[in-house]
Amino acid sequence: MWEALQFEFMRNALMAGVLVSIVCGVLGTLVVVNRIVFISGGIAHAAYGGIGIALYTGLPPVIGAASFSLAVSMVMGAASLKSKQRADTIIGVMWALGMALGIILIERTPGYNVDVMSYLFGSILSVPRLDIWYMASLDLVVLLVIVLFYKEFIAMSYDEEFSFVVGMPVRLLYFILLAMISLSIVIIIRVVGLILVIALLTIPPYIAEKYTTSLGRMMVLSCILSIIFTLTGLWVSYRFDLTSGATIIMVAGLAFFVSMGIDSIFSAKKRV
Amino acid sequence: MKPYAIEFKNVWFSYERTEVLRDISFSLSQGEFLGIIGPNGGGKTTLLKLMLGLLKPEKGEIRILGQEPNDASHRVGYVPQNTDFSQAFPISVMEVALMGRLSRARIGKRYSQEDREKVRNVLEKVGMWEYRLRPIGKLSGGQRQRVFIARALATDPEILFLDEPAASVDPEFQTDLYDFLKELNKTVTIVVITHDIGVVSSHMKSIGCVNKHFIFHEGGQITQEMIDMAYQCPVDLIAHGLPHRVLALHEEE
Numbered sequence: 392m393w394e395a396l397q398f399e400f401m402r403n404a405l406m407a408g409v410l411v412s413i414v415c416g417v418l419g420t421l422v423v424v425n426r427i428v429f430i431s432g433g434i435a436h437a438a439y440g441g442i443g444i445a446l447y448t449g450l451p452p453v454i455g456a457a458s459f460s461l462a463v464s465m466v467m468g469a470a471s472l473k474s475k476q477r478a479d480t481i482i483g484v485m486w487a488l489g490m491a492l493g494i495i496l497i498e499r500t501p502g503y504n505v506d507v508m509s510y511l512f513g514s515i516l517s518v519p520r521l522d523i524w525y526m527a528s529l530d531l532v533v534l535l536v537i538v539l540f541y542k543e544f545i546a547m548s549y550d551e552e553f554s555f556v557v558g559m560p561v562r563l564l565y566f567i568l569l570a571m572i573s574l575s576i577v578i579i580i581r582v583v584g585l586i587l588v589i590a591l592l593t594i595p596p597y598i599a600e601k602y603t604t605s606l607g608r609m610m611v612l613s614c615i616l617s618i619i620f621t622l623t624g625l626w627v628s629y630r631f632d633l634t635s636g637a638t639i640i641m642v643a644g645l646a647f648f649v650s651m652g653i654d655s656i657f658s659a660k661k662r663v
Numbered sequence: 664m665k666p667y668a669i670e671f672k673n674v675w676f677s678y679e680r681t682e683v684l685r686d687i688s689f690s691l692s693q694g695e696f697l698g699i700i701g702p703n704g705g706g707k708t709t710l711l712k713l714m715l716g717l718l719k720p721e722k723g724e725i726r727i728l729g730q731e732p733n734d735a736s737h738r739v740g741y742v743p744q745n746t747d748f749s750q751a752f753p754i755s756v757m758e759v760a761l762m763g764r765l766s767r768a769r770i771g772k773r774y775s776q777e778d779r780e781k782v783r784n785v786l787e788k789v790g791m792w793e794y795r796l797r798p799i800g801k802l803s804g805g806q807r808q809r810v811f812i813a814r815a816l817a818t819d820p821e822i823l824f825l826d827e828p829a830a831s832v833d834p835e836f837q838t839d840l841y842d843f844l845k846e847l848n849k850t851v852t853i854v855v856i857t858h859d860i861g862v863v864s865s866h867m868k869s870i871g872c873v874n875k876h877f878i879f880h881e882g883g884q885i886t887q888e889m890i891d892m893a894y895q896c897p898v899d900l901i902a903h904g905l906p907h908r909v910l911a912l913h914e915e916e
Contacts, residue, residue: 558767
């Protein structure tokens, strides 16, 4: 294991894993308690359209995906506020449209030689230095926003109506949250790919929620769990030569079922 | 003269194409204790949401303490009907009550020592201070209701709105609750939506009955006639859907 650290790509992978886990833990917590898992999935998949645009026009893929998913998240957010009844349909349509756009544009890109699979399933082992910097600055921004507006985010997440009544800008907070999610999804795609983003955003907070009594602690525990899953997955994939993104998700999924199993044993005991 | 606590001028409201409230006008003085009764689906909660600025009227004008409902938001407190949402949400009693201290002017700042003192004070008032560290989802319905009342009081409201406050409360606390509100009414205007007509007659200074129309009785003491109305109104409305009968009775006096 340790000899692997001699390679720069392995050190980058470790750093990427930790940095991505931090945004996943913090924002994933808000995704879970605000029940916006579906919209997050929509943003992640629609981001493929942004990658397609970037490759087709020669822009850096990170920039393309980031700006496109940011735009998509704002439209989805507006749709979810405007027509609550049909928001899921609208999000579903944009989800598929984004992917379709990406597929066509990547296909039409002359002489492209990018490994498309790496966007779908991630490639933590080939994260360049530049992306590490992008991840680190995003972590900083997200942490700053959450620390600064912690009590407002709790209020909005717990009781949106009351927060509105006492004059909190709940809509603005909601859009800020979506913006942070869409920018983060771009870097999470680097690690586990856009198809698996949702797992890393939701599994650690889901487990953490059961063992914590405040949103802040839930965020911290989610980050720790996420780091454990990512690094364990990375090690297993290295050791057994498996696809890294999928292995990370398998580790997280295994923990998910173990935690559910422990719960059902405990609740069965309580009933007896 | 002090502005009215609540003022409605020809207010209409519909959801999609369903008319919910029709041409409502009334004014409620400060210091009042208003009970709003009416059948299910009669528009009680809609009326409340209009007062809170959660909904906008289709036509007409609403003033709360002389201001637009959204501008008066920091001067009112609100206890919602359902308090059993997000049971799994990791939040303590203290944190829920502290939400009452949120204000637009102090976004991005921590809760102050003064905020915490205030919250301690209101939690003690409702008898929930010793539960402050408990997760809110682990409390009984009645205990949770107390915490939500504390949260509303923490806003230092000039008007307190409560939507069916006794719905999930144990009977013992229900009596306590209305005595508590009566005491509070010495300094705060109170508006309560309720099903319990007995409570209306014994505790409230004025009564409004809503079923698309709004019939309003303002007055110092509760007359026999008002008790009759309080008892008859919802019964009649549910049985025959004839709100006008009550209005007719009112005009005859």
